[in-house]
Amino acid sequence: MTGRMFWDNVSVGGYFMDIQGSRSNREGLAIGRPDKYGMPLRSYLLHDYDNVVTAGKLVGATAVAYGSARIQPNGAMAGETIGVLMAQMQGRSLKATTPEEIARLHKRMEKTYQIKLYDQVAKDKIAHLSEAERSELDNGRITLLKGNKIAHHLPFIRIRLEGQAITYNGIKPIVIGGIPWVPLSQTFEKLGQGDATYDEENRRIQYTFMGRNGTIPSADVQVLNNFVLVSWAKLAEELGYHWDWNESRDEVIVRRL
Structure with a gap:
């Protein structure tokens, strides 16, 4: 890097x-x-x-x-x-x-x-990382995102809804800036009768949840492995959930309001 x-x-x-x-x-x-x-x-x-x-x-x-x-x-x-x-x-x-x-x-x-192996100039893409963050990168614990953002993907986050674990079949939730981020469409499915899509052109999330339609304008998302991830804090606020994030246990406790 x-x-x-x-x-x-x-x-x-x-x-x-x-x-x-x-x-x-x-x-x-x-x-x-x-x-x-x-x-x-x-x-x-x-x-x-x-x-x-x-x-x-x-x-x-x-x-x-x-x-x-x-x-x-x-x-x-x-x-x-x-x-x-x-x-x-x-x-x-x-x-x-x-x-x-x-x-x-x-x-x-x-x-x-026509193979040029010398006098190559390349960008240093981790100049902004601290020594601790470089060590985490070397050990495969973080992902580097656009805008010099860092996502912690290890250890995996556990999410519990009313005491029941939410399991993800594809990409796992990650932590960005100390806040859990979750796969968009799978999270809607796991929370109840709902689905959501991200409109990249207009930067908004459109969803159906518990019988109602909604829109999250100016949505901040990250795309990893073709999965759209969103801030759990933003999603919980939109859908009406109370949550606690225990960073020491890598666990999110979710309750319906």
């Missing part, structure tokens, strides 16, 4: 950090979208062996970074670059490659194959 480049770049990535779905969170998580970043030769080499190069999606990265690094175009570019480098090294260990040899490789890749 910092857009860092490396002297031994063999590929340049840019795919968003996509954490695949699991049993506990079926839709997975889109944690952030980098501008572009370098992928160094050493991420493809094994510590205990010389000139054994991993292939396909096998690249050294943390679990969260792997959500972006793993995609095939990144590996295909690295494979082509490393193949040229192996010919250039003529049997010498790839671990012994010098900055001068990498510089020569980069010029050859650009001139012969």
Whole structure:
């Protein structure tokens, strides 16, 4: 997310950090979208062996970074670059490659194959984060939103309506600015006989709930994994619910007024 480049770049990535779905969170998580970043030769080499190069999606990265690094175009570019480098090294260990040899490789890749691996300039998209927030990002606990906003998606939030847990089948509720945000349409379904849609062009939510029609104008929403999420505080006020948010327990207690 910092857009860092490396002297031994063999590929340049840019795919968003996509954490695949699991049993506990079926839709997975889109944690952030980098501008572009370098992928160094050493991420493809094994510590205990010389000139054994991993292939396909096998690249050294943390679990969260792997959500972006793993995609095939990144590996295909690295494979082509490393193949040229192996010919250039003529049997010498790839671990012994010098900055001068990498510089020569980069010029050859650009001139012969139109692959530019050096002098790339990328945006640092996490310059605004504190050290604590960077640690949370590294551990896959937060999602980066537009406008430098941060959403906490782990640990998962529990929502209880009149003592009964509300379960979500797709994306889970998240916390933005200390306030729970919930998936729009599923929340209306879970609260009772209702449904809602978001009119993006006019920035408003239109809904049917408990036999009445309503509109929330100038609605503030976030879209994650194609799900529309809204502030639970705004929704509760509109629909007539009292609620308490226990941040230490990651739990919302909801009661009908």
